[in-house]
Amino acid sequence: MQKEMTGAEMVIQALNDQGVEHIFGYPGGAVLPIYDALFQQEKLKHILVRHEQGAAHAAEGYARSTGKVGCVLVTSGPGATNAVTGLTDALMDSIPLVVITGQVPTHLIGNDAFQECDTVGITRPCTKHNYLVRAVNDLARILHEAFYIAGSGRPGPVVVDIPKDVQFAKGMYISPRSVQHKTYQPKVKGDIAKIKQAVELMRHAKKPVFYTGGGIINSGNEASVLLREMVKLTGFPITSTLMGLGAFPAANPQWLGMLGMHGTYEANLAMHDCDVMICIGARFDDRITGRLDSFSPNSKKIHVDIDPSSINKNVKADVAIIGDCAHVLEDMVRLWRAESVQPDKKALAEWWKQIDKWRGRKSLAYKNSSESIKPQYAIQRLYELTKGMDTYITTEVGQHQMWAAQFYQFQEPRRWMTSGGLGTMGYGLPAAVGVQVAHPNSLVIDIAGEASVLMTMQEMSTAAQYDLPIKIFILNNEYMGMVRQWQELLHGGRYSHSYSEALPDFVKLAEAYHAVGIRCQKPGDLDGAIQEMIKVKKPVLFDCVVDKTENCFPMIPSGRAHNEMILGDAAESLDEAITEEGKVMV
Amino acid sequence: MSTQPGSSTSHYPAAAVKEQIVHRTLSVVVDNEPGVLARVIGLFSGRGYNIDSLTVSETEHEKHLSRITIATMGTPMVIEQIKHQLERLVPVHRVIDLTETGRAIERELALIKVKGKGENRVEALRLADAFRARVIDASTESFIFELTGKPEKIDQFVLLMAPIGLVEVSRTGICAIARGPEEM
Numbered sequence: 001m002q003k004e005m006t007g008a009e010m011v012i013q014a015l016n017d018q019g020v021e022h023i024f025g026y027p028g029g030a031v032l033p034i035y036d037a038l039f040q041q042e043k044l045k046h047i048l049v050r051h052e053q054g055a056a057h058a059a060e061g062y063a064r065s066t067g068k069v070g071c072v073l074v075t076s077g078p079g080a081t082n083a084v085t086g087l088t089d090a091l092m093d094s095i096p097l098v099v100i101t102g103q104v105p106t107h108l109i110g111n112d113a114f115q116e117c118d119t120v121g122i123t124r125p126c127t128k129h130n131y132l133v134r135a136v137n138d139l140a141r142i143l144h145e146a147f148y149i150a151g152s153g154r155p156g157p158v159v160v161d162i163p164k165d166v167q168f169a170k171g172m173y174i175s176p177r178s179v180q181h182k183t184y185q186p187k188v189k190g191d192i193a194k195i196k197q198a199v200e201l202m203r204h205a206k207k208p209v210f211y212t213g214g215g216i217i218n219s220g221n222e223a224s225v226l227l228r229e230m231v232k233l234t235g236f237p238i239t240s241t242l243m244g245l246g247a248f249p250a251a252n253p254q255w256l257g258m259l260g261m262h263g264t265y266e267a268n269l270a271m272h273d274c275d276v277m278i279c280i281g282a283r284f285d286d287r288i289t290g291r292l293d294s295f296s297p298n299s300k301k302i303h304v305d306i307d308p309s310s311i312n313k314n315v316k317a318d319v320a321i322i323g324d325c326a327h328v329l330e331d332m333v334r335l336w337r338a339e340s341v342q343p344d345k346k347a348l349a350e351w352w353k354q355i356d357k358w359r360g361r362k363s364l365a366y367k368n369s370s371e372s373i374k375p376q377y378a379i380q381r382l383y384e385l386t387k388g389m390d391t392y393i394t395t396e397v398g399q400h401q402m403w404a405a406q407f408y409q410f411q412e413p414r415r416w417m418t419s420g421g422l423g424t425m426g427y428g429l430p431a432a433v434g435v436q437v438a439h440p441n442s443l444v445i446d447i448a449g450e451a452s453v454l455m456t457m458q459e460m461s462t463a464a465q466y467d468l469p470i471k472i473f474i475l476n477n478e479y480m481g482m483v484r485q486w487q488e489l490l491h492g493g494r495y496s497h498s499y500s501e502a503l504p505d506f507v508k509l510a511e512a513y514h515a516v517g518i519r520c521q522k523p524g525d526l527d528g529a530i531q532e533m534i535k536v537k538k539p540v541l542f543d544c545v546v547d548k549t550e551n552c553f554p555m556i557p558s559g560r561a562h563n564e565m566i567l568g569d570a571a572e573s574l575d576e577a578i579t580e581e582g583k584v585m586v
Numbered sequence: 587m588s589t590q591p592g593s594s595t596s597h598y599p600a601a602a603v604k605e606q607i608v609h610r611t612l613s614v615v616v617d618n619e620p621g622v623l624a625r626v627i628g629l630f631s632g633r634g635y636n637i638d639s640l641t642v643s644e645t646e647h648e649k650h651l652s653r654i655t656i657a658t659m660g661t662p663m664v665i666e667q668i669k670h671q672l673e674r675l676v677p678v679h680r681v682i683d684l685t686e687t688g689r690a691i692e693r694e695l696a697l698i699k700v701k702g703k704g705e706n707r708v709e710a711l712r713l714a715d716a717f718r719a720r721v722i723d724a725s726t727e728s729f730i731f732e733l734t735g736k737p738e739k740i741d742q743f744v745l746l747m748a749p750i751g752l753v754e755v756s757r758t759g760i761c762a763i764a765r766g767p768e769e770m
Contacts, residue, residue, distance in 0.1 A: 124625060125632050129676040132620070149676060183617065184676050286598060309670035312663060559600050 001079055002174055007136045007167040008033035011100060014143035015044055017176050020071050021048060022062065022437050024055040028075025029115060030102030033167035047437055047466060050126045050458035052079050052432035056086020056157075057456070060095045061431030062438045064417045065392055067220060069151045070097040070434065076463070077115030080161075081122065085424060087157045088126040092421025093243060094380045096155035098146045099127075104166040106134060114427040119161045128156030135164070136171035144179040153186030154307040155218055185307060190323030195331045199341060205276035206347035207354075208236045211259065211288075214243030214420070215281015215305060217413045223247070226329035227280070233336050234343055237355055240265035241282050243420045246410035256355070257364075259555050260288045263400040264364035265565060266355055268554075272562035274355070280304045281325045284314040285406035285421070292559035304328045335521050363554045363567055364406055373523050375400060375475045375546040378405040379447065382473060385530045391415065392435045396428040396452030399481035399552045404447040426455030429472060433459055436468040443471070443534060450476040450543075451500050460513035463539040471533050472539045472579045474506060477548045487552045489566075510541035524570045603663040609638070610685045611692060611762050612669065613770060617677040618644050618652040626654055627674050634666050635660060639694075639737075639759035640647045651679070657760045682770045689765040696740045698724070698731045702751035710750050717743045728753070 005013065011034050015023065024047045027035045038046055049055040052074045059070030065554050070090075074083050080101040090097045095282070104113040120132045131142045139162065146158040201207060210231060210313075216223045224247045231238050231254055236247050239259040248255055257264035259271055271277065277299045282288070286302075289295040295315060303310075303317035304325060313322045321328055335341075366376045379400075393408055394417040395401040401418055410416050417435060418429035428446040436444040455475055463470050483498040507517030516536050520529040520543070533540050553568030616622045623642055630637050639657040644650075647766065657666060665683075672681045684690035698719070700710050708727075714721065714731050723730040733743055737760060746756055764770050 120621060121624070124621070124628055134620075181676075183679050291600070307670075307674065309667060309674050311670070312666055316663075558598055 002142045002172050004170055005173050006033070006037070006170050007133075007139050007162065008037040010139050010171070010173050011036045011143065011162070011167070012041055012044060012138070013173055014140055014176075015071065018069070018144070020069070021552055023043060023071040023073050024049055024058045024434065025073030026052050026055060026063070026075065026079060027522075028079050028102060030076035030104060030164050031079075031100075031167075032075060033164065034100070034102070034162075044057065046073070047433070047462065049430065049433075050461050051456065053085050054433070054456055054459040056083045056090065056099065057427050057430035058434030058437070058459070059097050059099075060086065060090050060093075060427075061394055061417045061434030063095050063097060063434075064217075064431075065414050065435045066438045067414065069096040069098055069147055072097060074117065075102045076104055076119065077117045079115075080119040081117055084122060084126060085422075087123055087159065089351050089419050089422040089424045089427065090157040091126050091128065093419065094155050094214060095157070096150040097157040098143075099157060099159045101159060101161045102167070103161045103163040106163045107165070107281060108165065119159065123159045126157075127159050129327070130159035130161065132161045133166050134443065136166050136169040139166060139171065140173045141179050144174075144176040145181055146166070147176070148179070148181055149184055152439065153184070154215075155444075184188075186439065187322055188236065188306070188324040188327050190304065190321040190328040190331060192331060194319055194321045195328060196335060198321060199332060199339075200333045201276050201302060201319065202234060202236075202278065203298055203341050203343060205236075206344055207270075207274045207351045208234070208276040208343075208348075209256075209270045209274040209279065210236055211240070211271060211277055211279045211282055212238065212240035212244045212247055213241040213280070213282025215325050216244055216247040219281065221413060223281075223324075223326035223329060226326060226333055230329055230333050230336070233333065235279070235345075235348055236343070237270055237352070239263070239270065241285070241288060241420070242405055242418060244282060245405060245416045246413045248317050249411040250409035251411055260407050261290070262406065262552055262554065264406075265361050265554055265567065266358035268556065268565060269358050270355055270561040274299045276300050276302070278302045278304075279317075280329070281306075283310045286314070289314060290556045290564075291559055291561045312384070333413045361567065363565075366550070366568055368523075369547065370523055372547045373520065373526060373544060375403050375477070375550055376407055378473075378475060378526060378544050379391070379403050381526050382445070382447070382530055384407045385527060386443060386445070386534065389534075390439075391416065392439060392444045394418065394431040394435060394444070394446045395429040396446070396448045397423045397425045398449045398452060398483075399477075399550075400447055400449045400452075400475040402482075402552045403475070408447070425449075425452035427452075429456050429470070430462075431454055432470040432472070433462050436463070436470050437466070440468075444469075445471045445473050448472050448474045449481060450474050450478065450503060450506070451480045454504075457509070460510075460515055460539060460541070464514040467538075468520035469537050469539055471542060473533070473542045474505075474544060475546050476506070476530060476543050476552070478503060479548060481550075482552070488551070489557070499546055506541045506543035510539075513539070513541075515539035515541060517541050517543065519545065521545045592608070605663065607659055608662060608665060609657065610660045611760060612658065612672070612685055613682045613684050613762060614654040614656065614658045614672055616652050616654060616675075617679070618650045619677055621729075622652070623654070625677065625725040626672065627669055627692040628660075629675065630668075633667075633671065635664065641761050655760055655762050680770070681760050682764070684762050684764060687764055690762050691765060692736060692760050692762040693734055694737050694740055694760050695732070695734045696744070697756045698733060698744060698747060699728060699753040700731065700747050700751050701728045701753050701756075703727055706750045710747065713746050713750075719743065720739065757769045
């Protein structure tokens with residue numbers, strides 16, 4: 001199809017042709033022609049955010065929970081720079097976004113014009129790719145390429161910067177079918193010889209472990225199904241990174257829990273002691289490996305990743321398979337079945353015995369209280385009271401995020417939206433907005449901290465405007481909890497600027513945003529308050545007042561190995577006053 | 587098993603023990619489009635890689651292709667990362683490690699300004715002749731030499747000119763190509 005239209009009309013047409021239903025944005029001078037074109041149609045729904053960072057995070061939540069490319073429209077200058085945090089977040093966590101930015105007219109570029117910034121220069125290191133559209137006849141091709149690049153291979157954000165004169169100019173529109181990218185052709189099928197080598201290693205493994213990550217989620221639901229099959233076939237234990245939670249059901253007995261800095265004892269020790277590690281769609285990030293020279297010293301490592309630059313970046317792989325998780329897992333399952341491979345069952349039984357011993361340490365145990373709400377208890381109750389429901393969880397960043405990862409049990413992929421790589425405080429509320437837009441009838445909960453959530457609180461206004469009944473479940477300990485924890489453990493208890501003085505009254509704040517505020521201070525009231533929150537068909541700010549000094553354990557101190565974890569119960573044993581009955585084992 | 591946190595107050599693991607450093611010359615074929623050089627240079631500065639030398643020019647006009655030749659150094663693991671990170675850039679077609687193939691020719695061009703009178707002038711010309719450097723400009727008290735060759739040869743020539751009256755040097759950086767009939 002070829003058709004003459006204006007640049008602004010092309011943007012709408014291209015988004016329609018790419019199947020975009022919702023776009024998150026904020027108008028301004030340099031995108032007015034596109035907003036004018038938006039006004040004259042009804043197909044594409046625009047969600048007006050209150051800050052461009054919110055638009056980017058909302059699009060991330062939308063993308064992560066649907067598997068589609070998230071879409072953002074912002075103006076030049078501050079519109080673009082405000083979106084930079086969201087772009088970097090999406091790049092670090094491999095979330096597909098297409099972000100359209102307005103730009104000053106071409107003849108003013110480089111002139112320090114009003115609301116001008118070097119958008120492609122600023123966003124070059126925080127996007128997978130970016131474009132400045134210099135001629136209207138390139139626009140349709142670039143937009144289609146942007147969607148292709150954002151969504152294929154290892155996903156990521158793509159910026160398309162469109163000067164205002166290009167939006168007004170008339171040119172020829174071409175359909176997505178006539179666009180094929182010259183150079184960017186990521187490889188999805190893994191090398192079959194390498195996959196055979198991997199299966200051979202797994203067949204003889206005595207102490208194997210699956211270590212999976214966000215790559216499984218990005219690869220699509222098929223990858224999760226295949227992973228479950230592979231884990232069942234082999235009988236191996238499995239752990240996952242923060243980004244990969246939900247790809248494998250937490251209820252399954254082969255599940256060890258999350259690994260890494262705040263991972264479970266059994267997951268981290270299994271990683272440390274294993275003889276074959278099967279890493280699928282994870283990248284050996286420093287929160288996972290801890291001290292590199294003592295990371296899993298005696299294992300052969302199989303690494304499956306679609307991005308060749310992830311291989312051998314931090315940890316040397318013995319068998320490297322470049323390809324899409326679902327494709328590689330499909331081949332693995334097929335080979336395993338075709339050759340009726342039998343794992344070393346005797347050795348595996350020994351390995352499980354060892355793992356069960358580690359599990360016996362109950363590394364997530366904490367001392368419950370009848371006086372104050374323990375944050376872990378709050379998340380356990382939230383899980384118990386929502387588990388049968390169609391629930392999506394987002395988080396902010398900090399202690400509450402780690403507790404959510406430890407105590408909320410994810411059974412399915414795409415139900416868990418969190419800022420893993422960049423660690424962006426303020427991610428969860430706008431992400432919840434995006435998730436709720438995509439799933440209007442589902443229960444969407446942002447497990448938040450009171451410090452993080454204030455960074456993007458203005459998006460409550462967006463939730464109110466579009467009747468998005470998001471639930472913001474704030475674990476309020478009046479501290480930047482993770483900062484406070486590090487200061488306690490590593491900086492001599494000098495709590496430099498980590499106490500949140502003069503917090504707002506979250507109940508009144510909710511009312512000011514046309515939402516519902518609920519406050520809960522006693523463990524005994526918690527269940528009732530959570531049920532009330534679930535029932536409300538409006539946005540809710542839930543102020544869950546929790547113990548101020550609770551720390552998040554287990555914890556691998558930085559620069560330490562997996563077998564040098566600090567456990568919470570060790571700290572407890574110092575306190576003679578607390579009896580075993582007082583502890584809640586999980 | 588439980589340990590108290592040690593003296594490490596960093597949020598990050600310690601730097602890895604230094605491995606052996608190797609030098610490599612990479613040839614990168616890219617789309618000749620605005621910003622492509624900035625992407626390559628930004629990648630090197632952003633990830634802390636070294637650039638010893640860099641040359642770039644369009645090489646195939648009708649296909650809009652340019653060739654960037656980068657001399658770099660790092661541990662073998664870092665070199666592997668550099669290649670993969672370059673390949674990840676959307677406008678990059680191919681990355682070839684010319685040092686690894688072992689069959690590459692490397693050349694550099696330098697313009698060298700030398701000042702002097704009398705015996706120094708004669709000596710400069712004698713050395714230039716030995717190095718097959720051409721005189722491309724001369725005044726009563728100066729020469730400009732043009733010299734092509736391996737970087738080490740240019741280094742050597744510059745070193746010899748220093749006591750004679752070296753004024754300044756301009757160099758292109760390494761340009762390299764693989765031997766034999768094949769296209770890379």
